Amino acid sequence: RKEVEQDPGPFNVPEGATVAFNCTYSNSASQSFFWYRQDCRKEPKLLMSVYSSGNEDGRFTAQLNRASQYISLLIRDSKLSDSATYLCVVNIQNAGGTSYGKLTFGQGTILTVHP
Amino acid sequence: EAQVTQNPRYLITVTGKKLTVTCSQNMNHEYMSWYRQDPGLGLRQIYYSMNVEVTDKGDVPEGYKVSRKEKRNFPLILESPSPNQTSLYFCASGSTPGTSGRSSYNEQFFGPGTRLTVL
Numbered sequence: 153r154k155e156v157e158q159d160p161g162p163f164n165v166p167e168g169a170t171v172a173f174n175c176t177y178s179n180s181a182s183q184s185f186f187w188y189r190q191d192c193r194k195e196p197k198l199l200m201s202v203y204s205s206g207n208e209d210g211r212f213t214a215q216l217n218r219a220s221q222y223i224s225l226l227i228r229d230s231k232l233s234d235s236a237t238y239l240c241v242v243n244i245q246n247a248g249g250t251s252y253g254k255l256t257f258g259q260g261t262i263l264t265v266h267p
Numbered sequence: 268e269a270q271v272t273q274n275p276r277y278l279i280t281v282t283g284k285k286l287t288v289t290c291s292q293n294m295n296h297e298y299m300s301w302y303r304q305d306p307g308l309g310l311r312q313i314y315y316s317m318n319v320e321v322t323d324k325g326d327v328p329e330g331y332k333v334s335r336k337e338k339r340n341f342p343l344i345l346e347s348p349s350p351n352q353t354s355l356y357f358c359a360s361g362s363t364p365g366t367s368g369r370s371s372y373n374e375q376f377f378g379p380g381t382r383l384t385v386l
């Protein structure tokens with residue numbers, strides 16, 4: 153089983169639609185969670201961190217469910233410019249609260265928003 | 268301008284010819300890391316460095332070496348490249364993942380990528 157799993161999609165949605173991505177992780181010691189966005193052949197860029205209480209940034213909402221070990225990203229009112237690959241990223245910390253520094257990426261979920 | 272730079276951006280080489288891909292950041296970050304990205308496999312971490320002279324293996328370190336003699340630079344060395352190392356490589360830097368604080372402490376800034384082909 154992969155450490156971080158995402159549905160690769162592709163998701164094809166019309167402008168204005170709401171779309172949700174899920175990501176599951178296998179290591180219960182995982183402590184930090186992120187969503188990155190990657191445009192075709194470009195470098196990944198941080199979209200948002202994911203906090204235990206859930207967090208929102210404009211049209212984007214991230215949720216974390218530690219009991220079920222999954223993370224979600226919700227995009228409301230999709231724009232053409234949202235078309236990209238969305239990467240789920242997990243970091244593991246040791247018992248002392250310091251990071252192992254090892255980030256694990258999911259394979260990414262491809263989103264295409266069409267007119 | 269805050270950035271991570273990589274050189275070269277594109278490289279075609281032959282099996283066994285040693286090469287180095289440079290990575291440099293101007294944001295005074297302690298943490299730096301190398302990834303390779305392959306179709307169907309996503310981004311996989313090769314090596315990372317928590318600070319100067321501190322490096323550790325990621326998921327796929329075989330066939331690679333790194334060094335961190337100074338804070339801003341983190342070169343990736345392929346002593347004897349093989350065709351299975353043909354890939355898109357990204358360098359990244361940031362504050363140490365998982366340290367306290369909000370997203371600004373955890374964001375990894377990626378370089379533009381190096382597309383390597385080993386024949």
